[in-house]
Amino acid sequence: MxxxxxRRLLFAIPTLLVISFIIFVILDLAPNDPTGxxxxxxxxxxxxxxxxxxxxxxxFHIRYVxxxxxxxxxxxxxxxxxxxxAPIGDSDSRLRVTSWMSRSPVVDLIVERMPQTLWVVxxxxxxxxxxxxxxxxxxxxxxxxxxxxxxxxxSMVGFSVPTFFTGLLLIVVFSVNLGWLPSIYDTTLKVTDFxxxxxxxxxxxxxxxxxxxFNAAQLSRFMRASMLDNLNQDYVRTARAKGMSEKVVLLVHxxxxxxxxxxxxxxxxxxxxFGGAIITEQIFKVNGLGQLLIxxxxxxxxxxxxxxxxIFAILIVFFNLIADVVYGMLDPRIRYD
Amino acid sequence: MKKLTTLMxxxxxxxxxxxxxxxxxxxxxxxxxQLNIIYWQAASILNPxxxxxxxxxxxxSMILEPLAKYDEKGGMVASLAEExxxxxxxxxxxxxxxxxxxxxxxxxxxxxSPFTAADVVFSAEYCMDPTGGCNSxxxxxxxxxxxxxxxxxxxxxxxxxxxxxYGPFVGATVPIIQKAQFKDCMGAKAPTCTTQNFGPIGxxxxxxxxxxxxxxxxxxxxxKYREADKPAFATAIIKGGGEAAAAAxxxxxxxxxxxxxxxxxxxxxxAQMAAKGKGTIVTSFGTSVERLMVQSTNVDPALGDxxxxxxxxxxxxxxxxxxxxxxxxxxxxxxxxxxxxGKAGQVTCNVLPAPAVYASTANxxxxxxxxxxxxxxLDDAGWAxxxxxxxxxDGVRLSILFQxxxxxxxxxxxxxxxxxxxxxxxxxxxxNISASVFFGGDQSSPDTFQKFFADIEMYTNNFDGxxxxxxxxxxxxxxxxxxSNQWIGNNMPRYCNPEYDALVAEMGKTASxxxxxxxxxxxxxxxxxxxxxxPLIHRGDVSAHANTIKGVRMNSWDSQLWNVADWTRAK
Numbered sequence: 018m019x020x021x022x023x024r025r026l027l028f029a030i031p032t033l034l035v036i037s038f039i040i041f042v043i044l045d046l047a048p049n050d051p052t053g054x055x056x057x058x059x060x061x062x063x064x065x066x067x068x069x070x071x072x073x074x075x076x077f078h079i080r081y082v083x084x085x086x087x088x089x090x091x092x093x094x095x096x097x098x099x100x101x102x103a104p105i106g107d108s109d110s111r112l113r114v115t116s117w118m119s120r121s122p123v124v125d126l127i128v129e130r131m132p133q134t135l136w137v138v139x140x141x142x143x144x145x146x147x148x149x150x151x152x153x154x155x156x157x158x159x160x161x162x163x164x165x166x167x168x169x170x171x172s173m174v175g176f177s178v179p180t181f182f183t184g185l186l187l188i189v190v191f192s193v194n195l196g197w198l199p200s201i202y203d204t205t206l207k208v209t210d211f212x213x214x215x216x217x218x219x220x221x222x223x224x225x226x227x228x229x230x231f232n233a234a235q236l237s238r239f240m241r242a243s244m245l246d247n248l249n250q251d252y253v254r255t256a257r258a259k260g261m262s263e264k265v266v267l268l269v270h271x272x273x274x275x276x277x278x279x280x281x282x283x284x285x286x287x288x289x290x291f292g293g294a295i296i297t298e299q300i301f302k303v304n305g306l307g308q309l310l311i312x313x314x315x316x317x318x319x320x321x322x323x324x325x326x327x328i329f330a331i332l333i334v335f336f337n338l339i340a341d342v343v344y345g346m347l348d349p350r351i352r353y354d
Numbered sequence: 355m356k357k358l359t360t361l362m363x364x365x366x367x368x369x370x371x372x373x374x375x376x377x378x379x380x381x382x383x384x385x386x387x388q389l390n391i392i393y394w395q396a397a398s399i400l401n402p403x404x405x406x407x408x409x410x411x412x413x414x415s416m417i418l419e420p421l422a423k424y425d426e427k428g429g430m431v432a433s434l435a436e437e438x439x440x441x442x443x444x445x446x447x448x449x450x451x452x453x454x455x456x457x458x459x460x461x462x463x464x465x466x467s468p469f470t471a472a473d474v475v476f477s478a479e480y481c482m483d484p485t486g487g488c489n490s491x492x493x494x495x496x497x498x499x500x501x502x503x504x505x506x507x508x509x510x511x512x513x514x515x516x517x518x519x520y521g522p523f524v525g526a527t528v529p530i531i532q533k534a535q536f537k538d539c540m541g542a543k544a545p546t547c548t549t550q551n552f553g554p555i556g557x558x559x560x561x562x563x564x565x566x567x568x569x570x571x572x573x574x575x576x577x578k579y580r581e582a583d584k585p586a587f588a589t590a591i592i593k594g595g596g597e598a599a600a601a602a603x604x605x606x607x608x609x610x611x612x613x614x615x616x617x618x619x620x621x622x623x624x625a626q627m628a629a630k631g632k633g634t635i636v637t638s639f640g641t642s643v644e645r646l647m648v649q650s651t652n653v654d655p656a657l658g659d660x661x662x663x664x665x666x667x668x669x670x671x672x673x674x675x676x677x678x679x680x681x682x683x684x685x686x687x688x689x690x691x692x693x694x695x696g697k698a699g700q701v702t703c704n705v706l707p708a709p710a711v712y713a714s715t716a717n718x719x720x721x722x723x724x725x726x727x728x729x730x731x732l733d734d735a736g737w738a739x740x741x742x743x744x745x746x747x748d749g750v751r752l753s754i755l756f757q758x759x760x761x762x763x764x765x766x767x768x769x770x771x772x773x774x775x776x777x778x779x780x781x782x783x784x785x786n787i788s789a790s791v792f793f794g795g796d797q798s799s800p801d802t803f804q805k806f807f808a809d810i811e812m813y814t815n816n817f818d819g820x821x822x823x824x825x826x827x828x829x830x831x832x833x834x835x836x837x838s839n840q841w842i843g844n845n846m847p848r849y850c851n852p853e854y855d856a857l858v859a860e861m862g863k864t865a866s867x868x869x870x871x872x873x874x875x876x877x878x879x880x881x882x883x884x885x886x887x888x889p890l891i892h893r894g895d896v897s898a899h900a901n902t903i904k905g906v907r908m909n910s911w912d913s914q915l916w917n918v919a920d921w922t923r924a925k
Contacts, residue, residue: 048801050794055407057793058818060492061804061842064795070487070545119398119567120545121552129566193607200600200608201392201593204569302595304396304569312396312568317790 022342029334036330037088040323041081049317051117071117084323087114092124116321118313123324126309133204134305136217137298138290141225145232146283152233153240153279157248158267168237175234180227184300187223198223202303224301228294232286239282243275250274277347284340288332384575384588386923389903391915392611394601396568396594401551402527403481403488404544411526412615413571413592415913417464417556418529421455421474422520424911426638428709428820430520434458434469434530434557439519441865450515450865455523457506463532464561464576471502476533478510478522485541490528493521493818517865518821525819526913530557559585559919569594579919586922599623605898606633612900612923615914618763621696624896633901637697639894640910641708641825642816644699644767646888647846648672648681653755653807662807663836664848670750672809676735677752678885679728681810684778686723687890690770694763695891702892706878709820711867714875717882720889728778737779745779753781757801757808759789764812767890797840804835806846814893815844820911823861823870826877829886830855849886 051071052064072080091111098105113122152172156165192200199220208214247253248271256266295307306325313321345351397413399405405414421435430438436456439445446453461469478500481488498511500522510522522528532555539547552565557580560573573590593611601614606627617624617635628635650673652666660666671677687701703717737745737752745752756771758764765786772782785808787801792813795802803811817825827833828844831852835843854877861873881887897914899906905921908914 048794048796048799049788049790050796053790053792053794055489057813057815059489060844061795063489063491065840065842066484066491067487067489070485070542115545116567119552120404121399121548121567125548126567130569188603192610193603196608199610201596201604201610203593204566205564205572205591299596300600302593302600304566304595308595309568315790317794 018342018345021345022338025338025341029338032334033327033331037085037323037327038081040326040330041084044319044323045077045080047317051317051319054316083112084114084320087112088324088327095122095124114320114324116313116318118316118318118321123321126321127306127325127328130305130309133202133303134291134298134307136221137202137224137301137303137305138228138294138307140221141228141294142232142286142290144225144229145236148229148233149236150240150279152237154244154267154272156237156241157244160245165241168241172234172237175230176238180231180294180297181300183230184223184227184297187227188300191223200301202301204304224294224297224303227300228297236279236282239279240275243278244271247271247275277344280347281340281344284336284343287336288329291332292329382583383577383579383585386586387588389587389590389613389918389921389923390611391590391592391613391615392601392604393592393594393615394596394598395616397565397571397592398568399551400554400562400565400571401531402529403486403490403531404551405489409594409615412913412915414529414554414556415526415558415915416560416573416590416592416918417558417562417576418531418554419556419558420525420529421457421523422525423913423916424525424819424909425916426907426909426911428911430524432458434461446519450512450517450519452509452511453516453519454503455508455510457508458580459506461557461580462578463555463557464578465532465555466578467532467534469530469557470505471508472505473530473533474508474523475500475502476537477528477530480531480536480540480544481528483541483544486544488544492824493528495521495824497522515863515865517862517870518823520819520821525911526916527818532556560590563589581919584919590918602627602898605900606630606635609633609900612903613906614898617896617898618698621692621694621698624696628898631901633898635697635896635898636906636908637894637896638908638910639700639708639892640816641706641822642814642893642910643702643705643707643889644812644814644891644893645705646681646890647803647806647811647813648678648885648888649806649809649811650848650886653809655807659837662805662848664834664850669809671747671752674735675885676731677737678888680732680778681728681775681780682720682885682888683724683728683731684774684780685771685888685890686774687721688723690767691891693770694766695893698894698896699891700894702889703882704878705815705881705887705889706822706826706874707889707892711871712822712874712878714878714882716875716879723774725777732778739779743776743779744781751781752779753783754810755783755785755808756810756812757785757787757792758812759792759803760786761789767812795841802841803846804841804843806835811846812890822874826861826874827858829877829881830858847886849881849884851880851884854880 052067091113094105095113114124116123116126152168156168159165188200191198202220206213206217208217253266253271256270291306295311298305298307310325313325393409395409397410399410400414400417402411402414405411419433422430422432422438425431432438434457436458439453439455441448457471463469478494481490482494496513496516498513500508500510503509512519523530535550535555539550553562559576559579561576562571563574564572571592575585575588598617599619602617602619602624604611605614607630609632624635650669651662651664652669653662655661657666691699691701701721703720704714706712732745737747740746756768758768768784772784775782791799791801792803795804800807803813829849831850833843833845834848834850835841857873857877861870864870864873895910897908902924903921904924907917909916
């Protein structure tokens, strides 16, 4: 297993390099321009100077190598400096990956936005799992019962109604008409006491529910299908014949076996948490990583988009590996060596 | 010049009266709690010299101040200066080559250090450094030197006579930054100074306490602000994100916010929201005009490198004045306003609609749609309808490719115009291009508004401040975008008329406000009568404020938050 993991990790390096190059090429070929969002009163000569100041005058390969250096050498050095609290080398003249939109280091922007994205998207993933698993189990155990029918209906709705609709619906009901919940997420809120904790819960309620419904819809279908597969297996009949109670048969024997593929699906979905939820974040003004990415794309902020998408790529490669390893640990029949 | 002075005096007097009236409504700094502002485009950076646009300029205008601001009527009001320099008070030299600003005494930065002429000189050096990528550098056009005469006097000398010498340091895009803070951030180092760019020290009513780029700015009242009882709010935030309708909702429907900027929302929806009675919609009109640019060169792809250039030859049918006239008269501009703009638009027949002294009335016949006239003009010119209902002459069909940027309102307007033109036998193909590509000016893209590889294109343009000289200079022959100048140039219709160029040159030498106004009107009329452009809508700015907020004076000439120091909350 260890050998396998190391082999996979080594293989990830060329994969990621290729990915970073492809992202860079695509972004470079895109016909938008960082000065496109400036007011028209700024004349074209000034725009040309701004582009020059951003480093756009340099040839493609130089910009790519510069980015590689900034991302793989300068940024890690900067993080280490941060941990040790002492400067390493000439830290003042070391160039960091800098966003064109805000002229600040991209990594700082990402770190700043991590909390709200993890709160909203992470929590919604967790809530989604907690809703999905019981629904999937009961739906499968009582296949074609009214509970199963309603469960199927709800997950179809959750899956097919887009979040920009459910989000707006919730805002109209709970913010505009009832006035219970805020429609705008306050990223400056710090949880220090009970009332600020309640305020945090209130502003989390709507975005988390919208996303949780969407996540739960998917996962509950996986859970149900996996349970159904196992319920018809011979070992279940054997367990029942041994005189096990239904509770033990269902929750110990069947559930554990059914969870194996579901855990993989859950692990593969984790990178999406960091990717943020572009639409939901916009609707509730959460301003997390998803909103940062879409802003970067709109404003042709190439360093920002490049870095952000590349970090997503790393996470996806990494969680793919984790999913495979966990699968091997959960299912003794799987052996990679 | 006398008229200008009178105008300015009136502006100053009016603002004095308003501030006197406001003075009674609050008594001390920070008494009105928190001010919540929402800008659906979030601020990216608080240094307007490096900013990405209006949203950043507005957010920084609560902290940084210029020497003078524009008020809501377009008049100048001194802020860090004692008074507005004019030729009459000796502030502008008789030969119009220099302007001398007297600074207010006793002003301090929010860190307590004194504000002096050295800061003004430094701000000029900072922006004029060609490697810094300063966005406002064109405000410093023709500046020869900026020097401190003494601690409270700054003299700006120009290379040429400047009839309107108020480019540097008037308006929110060119404020004074602190020398002590920014002295190590000159030129190429400017973008690396994140701490400074995110938290500039200013002289304005507020200071930044927390800034999350592209998300939220948190302010606190500046306790060193020169007017002891202002601002009325102890803290303020500008939250960003989402879209215009959501911002409108948060002020007009849920009441979570006090002020929402730039509410480009369908007029009907906005009216419904306003009916809740929680807030008020405010509008103001600057110089923005949504217009159609009419291509006068040939854009046939077969021309290769000569496509869209003067060398490529004239346009096959848009050079016929009859066609241009018919296209203009076929449009019902009022319908376009009602459908897409509501209170935020007015019908206009000029590319130079404001300030009032410059607005011509010679072209007002386009305000009413006249299909009969459009048809007659085309018939007389020999454009006859074919079997498909489209007019043609000598094998040339009136078939137009009409492009604009991607934007809901613009696509609505395009669809309406297409119908209106169909009624006179003109076929239209619609196209929309992502704004960052269309306005991006990327040399390698064929879809930029400068290349204009289409027959008609639509967008809004305007000018900063109140002086139209630079703006009217856009349509001279040497401003035509072409491969030889890297497609840089603002003369999208490729209009070229030596008479027009002569008028532009004359305006550069004319100082009297009456003569300048007459020249500007004449140029506007020339462009309109040649129909180089077909103006559609004079666009205003729409914002909304909660009914409890008093003192908002909606401004299209400067930052909308220009007088935030005077805002109060009614109890």
